[in-house]
Amino acid sequence: MAKIPRNFRLLEELEKGEKGIGDGSCSYGLEDGDDMLMSNWNGTIIGPGHTVHENRIYSLKIHCGEEYPERPPTIQFISRVNLPFVSQTDGKVEASKLPVLAHWNRNNSIETVLVEIRKEMASFNNRKLPQPPEGSTF
Template sequence: VCVRNHLKSVEQSNLDWRLISGAPVITSSIMTVHEGRIYQLKLFCDKDYPEKPPTVRFHSRINMTCVNHETGVVDPKKFGLLANWQREYTMEDILVQLKKEMTASHNRKLVQPPEGTSF
């Protein structure tokens, strides 16, 4: 529910992500190990949202420095937007920053799990 309230449509935002069955999906960036991949994730907002950030969990397996390799949960301490959360931030902001994090030098060349695997 919180995702739908805070995301613009794909046409409005010009981003490389979509909602499929209510779950956000990030499509990968070219020129990285993520090229050609689609990553599905979930954003969970508890009763304290938007004062506190949502929990972000990848359903698709991905190797990133901010993602727990066993659970797929994005570690707020390792992902600046969640660590420095402000109530004005949106779900779209999270997706945009995750995409940027995928292309950061410390992530863009990490060996990835087989495509199509999930947590």
């Protein structure tokens, strides 16, 4: 089966991101509409209900390198969050600690990553973790 070129793949993701994902709890789009390489993206996750994240909006930066989708994007939280896979120094998601990034395959997408991060927020181990004050950033 032929592999879809990087830019076609990212165009598909952009179109999907602009339409909104599922229930609207995650969204993403290009940081700069003139970015011809479609490398830098912004993402948003609305914290899952019945957790310490409820009613919080988390902003993230997403970078799709030249080898995307063969290699996972890099993800960095702008909003401060306390999760075991997020560096408390700079907000970078440590790929080796987040299964969707650690076991990446080219069928995954920016959407997959955001949805999985949100699921992790709602997981038993993370749903009650103390969080930094709302609105604080890295």
